[in-house]
Amino acid sequence: MKNYILEFENYLIVKGLSQNTIKQYKPIIGKFLLKHPEPLTATNAEIISFLIKRGQARTVQQSHGALNHFFLGVLDSHAISKVPQPTASEFVPDILSEIEVHQVISTITNLKHEAIIQLIYSCALRIGECINLKVTDIDKIKNRIKIKNGKGGKDAYIPIPEATKNLLRVYYKKYRPEVYLFEGQNSPKYTTSSIRQILKRAIKKANITKNIRVHDLRHSRATHWLENGMDIKFIQKILRHKKPETTDRYLHLTTLSLENAMFSADKNIQLKFKKPATSQFLNAG
Incomplete structure (x- = not known):
C-alpha cells in the first residue's frame, strides 16, 4: 500500500x-x-x-x-x-456586497488579520495561495504578487490594488516576516483554520447573517469586478480559470448590474426612437 x-x-x-x-x-x-x-x-x-x-x-x-x-x-x-463520471450539483455561493466587505474588514483590529483578509479579497486569492505566499513573492516595483504552483500547477502574477499595497507596507514594517508573508505564532506560516476563524469572527461582529466562507471573498471580488464593468476575459485571467465556463458559473449578475450593462450599451448604440405626440400617447389604447 x-x-x-x-x-x-x-x-x-x-x-x-x-x-x-x-x-x-x-x-x-x-x-x-x-x-x-x-x-x-x-x-x-x-x-x-x-x-x-x-x-x-x-x-x-x-x-x-x-x-x-x-x-x-x-x-x-x-x-x-x-465508471461513469458523476455530475456535481451546481453550488451557488453567498456573495458579500462591497459595503459588506468594507464592514467586515473594518471590524478587524489586528493588523496582520486585516492584511490577510483584505489581500485575499482584493486579489481574489484562494486560501492556500495566501498562506503559501513568501516575502520574495511580493514584487514592490511592479506592485504585484507571484502565485507559485497554484491550482493546475501554474505560476501567475496578480496586481495589488493601491490600498492593499499600502496596508501590506504597514504590516511588513511592524511584523518583519522573514520567509512566509504571514507567519504563524508556532509555525512557519499561517494555517487555513486560523484564517477561517478570523473571517468567522469578523462576519459575526459585522452582524452579517450570510453563510460566508473564505473562498466566498474570491467569489465576491469577482462579482464586484463584473458589476463595475471589468471584461469577463480579464476576470478569467486574474482568477486563473482555464475555461471561461468556470468563470461564468459563479459570477452571478445582479439585476442592477444587468440594468447598468443595458444602459451603457444603449448609450453607445444611441438608439433614436420617434417620440409620440403627448395627445396620441394619452389617448392610446
Whole structure:
C-alpha cells in the first residue's frame, strides 16, 4: 500500500498537479486501498460502491478524479473509464456586497488579520495561495504578487490594488516576516483554520447573517469586478480559470448590474426612437 501511495504522489508531481490537489487526492486513494489492497482486482461494481459511499456529489466527483489518475498513471489500467463520471450539483455561493466587505474588514483590529483578509479579497486569492505566499513573492516595483504552483500547477502574477499595497507596507514594517508573508505564532506560516476563524469572527461582529466562507471573498471580488464593468476575459485571467465556463458559473449578475450593462450599451448604440405626440400617447389604447 505504501508503495502505491508513493508512486501515486510521484506521478501527480510529474503530472504537474498542485500540492493542494495532491494533499486532497492521497487520502482518497489510501481509503480505496484499505478496501482493495489489490486494486487491479476491484470490479466496476466495487469501484462504484466506493464512490457512492463518499457522500455529496462534489466529493464523489473529486474521488473519481483521484481514482482516474491512480488507475491510469500508477496501474496503467483503463478500468476507471468504464465508471461513469458523476455530475456535481451546481453550488451557488453567498456573495458579500462591497459595503459588506468594507464592514467586515473594518471590524478587524489586528493588523496582520486585516492584511490577510483584505489581500485575499482584493486579489481574489484562494486560501492556500495566501498562506503559501513568501516575502520574495511580493514584487514592490511592479506592485504585484507571484502565485507559485497554484491550482493546475501554474505560476501567475496578480496586481495589488493601491490600498492593499499600502496596508501590506504597514504590516511588513511592524511584523518583519522573514520567509512566509504571514507567519504563524508556532509555525512557519499561517494555517487555513486560523484564517477561517478570523473571517468567522469578523462576519459575526459585522452582524452579517450570510453563510460566508473564505473562498466566498474570491467569489465576491469577482462579482464586484463584473458589476463595475471589468471584461469577463480579464476576470478569467486574474482568477486563473482555464475555461471561461468556470468563470461564468459563479459570477452571478445582479439585476442592477444587468440594468447598468443595458444602459451603457444603449448609450453607445444611441438608439433614436420617434417620440409620440403627448395627445396620441394619452389617448392610446
